[in-house]
Amino acid sequence: MNFSEEKPIYLQIADWLCEQILLGRIKPEERVLSLRELASKLEVNPATVLRAYDMLQEMNIITCKRGMGYFATNEAMERITGLRRQRFIDEELPKLFHTMKLLHIDIGTLVGLYQNNSSEL
Amino acid sequence: MNFSEEKPIYLQIADWLCEQILLGRIKPEERVLSLRELASKLEVNPATVLRAYDMLQEMNIITCKRGMGYFATNEAMERITGLRRQRFIDEELPKLFHTMKLLHIDIGTLVGLYQNNSSEL
Amino acid sequence: MNFSEEKPIYLQIADWLCEQILLGRIKPEERVLSLRELASKLEVNPATVLRAYDMLQEMNIITCKRGMGYFATNEAMERITGLRRQRFIDEELPKLFHTMKLLHIDIGTLVGLYQNNSSEL
Amino acid sequence: MNFSEEKPIYLQIADWLCEQILLGRIKPEERVLSLRELASKLEVNPATVLRAYDMLQEMNIITCKRGMGYFATNEAMERITGLRRQRFIDEELPKLFHTMKLLHIDIGTLVGLYQNNSSEL
């Protein structure tokens, strides 16, 4: 995994784990990698993974069973989708539209780019 | 000017100045406020403004004439638009489309939100 | 290290570090002294060292791993040599030849001085 | 005239004037441009030209006749050549040889570049 410079690594780890869940690669109630496993896989400090897990735990996305590891909650997916949709609509979209205006990119152009981009995948 | 907490002030100053140029409030070759003027206007330390100006100077958006202050270059606008369009298309759009996919927001929905948003302004 | 008065200290630090790399005292991927370590060793302010490191980072000569310090990139040597050769040939040599002409020093004389100088070392 | 960024303008003006003398474009005892003439020609502040002239006066390269302007001294050429040769040999050459060593440019290469360069002019 490649970490971007602009965001703290622990946030990127949390985001990545959320995506794994959204994509169905981790099911509700399923165990996620242990701190040490994930840390060594990602080549980061376990304390960094811990911080991500702590955060997700507070959001009720994962939960810790002592001695057994961390597990996705059964409401994980709804929590993630809810939080993200809200952030997307309230924060990201306004910025997006502002940028488009400044750069004189109209919505038609955006749709065009979307379709090209989608077909590439 | 109100500074957000999430980004360094010097970056916000740089962004703000770029927008002033994009919006035509500062013309090419025109002098921008001196370090001290801007610093006292924004109530920040001159060194913080300097850091913003340094950055913009390296991007060829402003240039320093010794003892006389900083001036917008005559290619300022193209530089800014160029840099931003590229960043938008290469970095922000892919993220946007990725998020849309994860959240099951299709392009039609986005267009709808765009039109609502535009009519509000 | 003795700093000359004529150049900013941060540039001298940057130059010095580049030479350490060119001379093989710092290998690619190797960690360089932390801001604070180098600052206290050189008896300067950490902010001054930071400025040098910032500059080298933009030139892709060193890179920052968060919380762990700065490391020479694996292309550090090529970058330095490349930048310096170009500057030497494009800027310094023309000045040199120009000066020689004005002072009526011919190339033979220069070669003589070179050989004396080399044998001294 | 194009001023470099790295040196104070007044020094560049002084250097330029010295070169005019070395090249014989200004003869000993001949009048040089007045402060205002030169300032407007170079598009700089007369105070900047004054600073250059002051410096040259202290070096006995030009002299001021009140009410009549500045004149090259009759020893101007020797002064300039003397100062420059010394600086060239004591300061510039050692730096040059040091750079060549670091960049692995040998004296033969330099001679080659010299000959190419000379034939171009």
Added chain:
DNA sequence: GTGGTCTAGACCACC
């Protein structure tokens, strides 16, 4: 007046 450098020190986020 302008910008540029440097210091000392505080405070923060991150690993």
Added chain:
DNA sequence: GTGGTCTAGACCACA
């Protein structure tokens, strides 16, 4: 521990 940001203030060279 690491780097990053910001402040306050001093001092300098330059125009």
